[in-house]
Amino acid sequence: MRLFSKSFIVRLIRLRNQLGVFWPLIISQATLLGVVALAVYGYMELEGWSMSDALYMVVITLSTVGFGEVQPLSSEGRMLTTFLILAGVGNFAFILGAFSQLLVEGRFFHFIGSRRVLKTIGKLKDHCVVCGYGRIGSVVVNEIIAEAQDVVVIENDPEAVKALQEEGILYVDGDATSDEVLAQAGVANAKNLITALSEDAANVYVVLSAREMNKDIYIVSRASTHQRVSKIKQAGADSVILPNHIGGLRLAQSVLRPTVTSFMELAYGRSTMDIQMEELTIGPDSQLVGKDLIESELRPKFNLIVIAIKKNGKDMIFNPEGRTVLEAGNTIIAVGANEKLKEFARLL
Known part of the structure; x- marks a missing residue:
């Protein structure tokens, strides 16, 4: 007979992934609350104390302030106090140390900021989701922002995430191939999705997941070779772009047809005119x-x-x-x- 169902374990794993560095802190707090509840109940049963006296005894023991016993303890009460010191004081010290570390490293405020960003993203509709903020993705994002349209970036590279924070761009820190991360980026309510990941297999997975979440979303994907274009379109992409191929064509056209190239740059708003x-x-x-x-x-x-x-x-x-x-x-x-x-x- 299983103690916990499979669905409960899955939910627990998801919660751990969401909390990240806060997971040990949450577990420690839950353990400490359990120890406190058990100790209060023990003092009430073993010593016949009221709940207020029992709770006070637990608090002064955990805080190690050095106050005396509320009332004389029996041998059973002393055993309970010993258990409380061993199990509770160490746990309490760990919580204080872990929380102080989070404050010093800035992770606490980063977590609060991330939650606010996710709430803002949750209110968006008809926005554009861009997967990847590398050399290509950053250009894509800047172009969309220049047109005053809402955009959400999915990126897990620390340096890229730092750049997104500094530029004030909405983002989700995570793997774009994760359904949970795509959901956090608001794919279900988005109008467009551009996946500019470097690996074609990852782009295929993003396209499949996004199409399943939103049947009406317009999907544009990056590809590295012509052979991968058909596969990505079969996955559900509306358009597939080959950056290297297009870049090569533009370079060649700049030499073969310089006037036409200048006109195209003019038409796409790359000129001061x-x-x-x-x-x-x-x-x-x-x-x-x-x-x-x-x-x-x-x-x-x-x-x-x-x-x-x-x-x-x-x-x-x-x-x-x-x-x-x-x-x-x-x-x-x-x-x-x-x-x-x-x-x-x-x-x-």
């Missing part, structure tokens, strides 16, 4: 629904250049004609001044 390329989705209640590009007056009113239109469930239409009718759910890719793009976005 106030011009950017943006994608804008037409909502069902937009006043543009049913109008063609000419009637929408994108060029005369907003001075925007429409490069392409993504129709619902269809291929991209590049350089669309003026009579192309706009429908709800269409995505317009346009180039223009930032303010004009924002002004046009308000019509959608």
